[in-house]
Amino acid sequence: MQIKNYSLRYADRVLAQNLEVEFSNQEINVITGANGAGKTTLLDFIAGVGPKAAKGDKINVPKQAEIAYQLQHIHFFTTLSVAQTITMYRQLGNPAIETENTTFQIIKKRVLDKIWQVEMGKLSGGERQMVLTYGQCLLEKKLYIFDEPTSGVDVDNTKIILSMIASLVQDRQKVVVMTSHNLEQMVDLPVHLIQLG
């Protein structure tokens, strides 16, 4: 999967000029850069919902219906319990992933079962992010995009979230693109770094 000639210009600033990016399907593609460098806009562009100002060629990027995209800090249906949220993801995705993948079985038992009946709106930001990442990983798509999945998440929950994301690449050979400011959290993981700005 590649992006070629990617340019992003606003009236007063140029955020990208003929950028070329080749994404790995063996490692987690991590886009990094300063605030306002255009990381989320690049994710939007890949997902086909970028602004008109973002131009470029997409090569072998899956169709929108085959992309799972987890947004940053979304208060997703706060009245749903964790159980109801995960049930929705199971019905929309592939529930066999949970039974076949030990990473998910462990996370479900050690983490999610404790908050299973709690409403999403009553979870901490980190717990919510973990539940949504768990759910996203149950979907059966070709490309998985995560926008700052570990932003504001404590060390333990960060490890859990990153282990789920890594399992997409390592166990299911999926293409994963994510943004992050905290590269030190990913030293043990196979990472393909993409620097913006």
Place this chain on the structure above:
Amino acid sequence: MNDIRALSKVYVINLLSNKFVFVFNLLLPTIYFLYQNGKYWSRPAVSFSQSTNLVISYFWAYIIMVTILNNVIVAMIAQRENGFYKQLFFIVGSKWKILIANFLVQLAVLNGELIIFNVVVMTVFHNWHISLLLAGMLSAIIVSVPVALISSLLFLLKVKIESINILVSILLFGLFALINLPKSGSISHILSLLNPLTYTVETSFQTLSLFFNHTFDYSMILIWLIVTVVYGLFGWFGTSKLSVHSIIDRV
């Protein structure tokens, strides 16, 4: 189909957490109906004549219009603004699955509201007829798709979510003000039906007349079909412009 079913369950759970909308959609018109027609409570049974059918049609039109505007259109705009819609779009991979799931849940809600309202009507009129319940459900099913489609033009508005409720109230007020424009010929009839409230009143009235008086204005069918196609075209345009991007915030 499984995706729509899964999404519908989510919308039902979400809906049950916000019961206040029923006050505006159902409680207010029911109270107003009782205020206007409470006098029949102490009188003998009232038969369903053309005049009672017309009164009932106006109340149904309000309930249908307000439910579709608040629970389908404004709800979708709110979901777009807070990022739910974008998140859901990339979970299910289709705009239509989200719209259909939300619509089907609200159609069920609408039918529930009309059943409750009609039970109140029958209680006040001392006249129990299953036909009233069936006519209400049939009217809701017939008009809700075209009305939702024409209302989707609101997706084009670049206004804050805080302003959209005020705008919808003004819109409803305007539609009610224009509901009884004189109809002197086919063209003016078509134009009057372009008001979705008039369209809903007219369809409900014809359905009630068919059920209770076995009469139907066949000259209406062509005009009704033309207007329905126009609603469909506007709806196709409005929904095609529904973007995942919030108008005011970057999500």
